[in-house]
Amino acid sequence: MQLIDGKVVAASVLEECREEIASLKEKGVTPGLAVVLVGEDPASQVYVGSKVKTCAELGMHSQKIVLPASTTQAELLAVVDQLNRDTSIHGILVQSPPPPQIHEEEIIRAIDPRKDVDGFHPENVAKLVLEDPTGFVPCTPAGSMRLLAAAGIATEGAKCVVLGRSMIVGKPMAMLLLAKNANATVTVAHSRSRDLPALCREADILIAAVGRPEMVKADWVKEGAVVIDVGINRVPDPSKKSGFRLTGDVAFDEVAPKCQAITPVPGGVGPMTIAMLMKNTLQAARQLSGLS
Ligand code: GUN
Numbered sequence: 001m002q003l004i005d006g007k008v009v010a011a012s013v014l015e016e017c018r019e020e021i022a023s024l025k026e027k028g029v030t031p032g033l034a035v036v037l038v039g040e041d042p043a044s045q046v047y048v049g050s051k052v053k054t055c056a057e058l059g060m061h062s063q064k065i066v067l068p069a070s071t072t073q074a075e076l077l078a079v080v081d082q083l084n085r086d087t088s089i090h091g092i093l094v095q096s097p098p099p100p101q102i103h104e105e106e107i108i109r110a111i112d113p114r115k116d117v118d119g120f121h122p123e124n125v126a127k128l129v130l131e132d133p134t135g136f137v138p139c140t141p142a143g144s145m146r147l148l149a150a151a152g153i154a155t156e157g158a159k160c161v162v163l164g165r166s167m168i169v170g171k172p173m174a175m176l177l178l179a180k181n182a183n184a185t186v187t188v189a190h191s192r193s194r195d196l197p198a199l200c201r202e203a204d205i206l207i208a209a210v211g212r213p214e215m216v217k218a219d220w221v222k223e224g225a226v227v228i229d230v231g232i233n234r235v236p237d238p239s240k241k242s243g244f245r246l247t248g249d250v251a252f253d254e255v256a257p258k259c260q261a262i263t264p265v266p267g268g269v270g271p272m273t274i275a276m277l278m279k280n281t282l283q284a285a286r287q288l289s290g291l292s
Pocket of ligand 1: 093094095096097118139140168273
């Protein structure tokens with residue numbers, strides 16, 4: 001069994017970013033990312049903190065905007081509008097999920113698609129489907145693809161099952177696997193799919209992205225399969241100082257022995273998401289500056 005180490009692969013992506021940032025700075029461009037957090041969701045606070053910290057480590061410009069949980073739709077739209085106009089900002093990300101009074105779809109559509117480094121704007125969704133490389137690919141599925149490549153896993157002709165159909169992971173992941181540079185056969189499974197365990201057992205490559213702790217059991221996985229665990233779930237654990245531990249969507253201990261390769265949680269897909277966000281921000285900086 002091969003353990004796919006996301007920290008190692010992410011470090012090599014960040015190394016590529018360092019080189020590109022140096023070359024952009026030589027041309028007078030300092031890439032800038034704005035991260036907007038509305039409310040106080042503890043997990044979101046951690047993610048947003050990591051994103052800003054990574055920018056700093058790479059010598060990028062970043063701006064963290066923390067708004068109260070009571071922020072109105074109009075107030076958030078005004079912040080997005082200001083960031084759209086800010087020439088020092090190339091990438092804009094509004095952390096999901098926002099509080100319930102916020103209509104996320106309208107916020108996403110308000111972001112300048114040229115700065116939509118999450119790849120959630122309809123224009124970028126279309127470019128993903130069209131395989132147009134000027135679009136932004138959502139970071140988590142992009143990172144998952146990169147992990148497969150780094151682990152030497154061939155997708156050509158492989159039976160892939162994507163468990164989950166979210167706009168953030170499941171749907172874009174399916175599109176990436178289906179694209180002509182991957183050539184996989186893709187099944188997208190979800191909570192209403194009939195006989196999920198049997199569907200998953202068909203997979204040469206199983207992508208678990210449902211957000212349910214340890215849902216994928218050993219008997220859901222074919223012997224010799226590759227498993228990418230996208231889940232980052234907090235489950236109560238009184239033995240931890242924080243009171244919780246992180247676990248994936250896959251019951252790792254029982255599934256891992258059956259796998260050709262598997263990603264751990266934490267330390268698998270998580271670090272890749274941030275690394276790909278940096279890459280997307282560099283792409284935005286290049287494109288907005290007419291450098292690509
Ligand atoms: N919440 C969980 N993943 C993501 C992501 O990739 N982008 C944003 N904006 N919010 C998220």
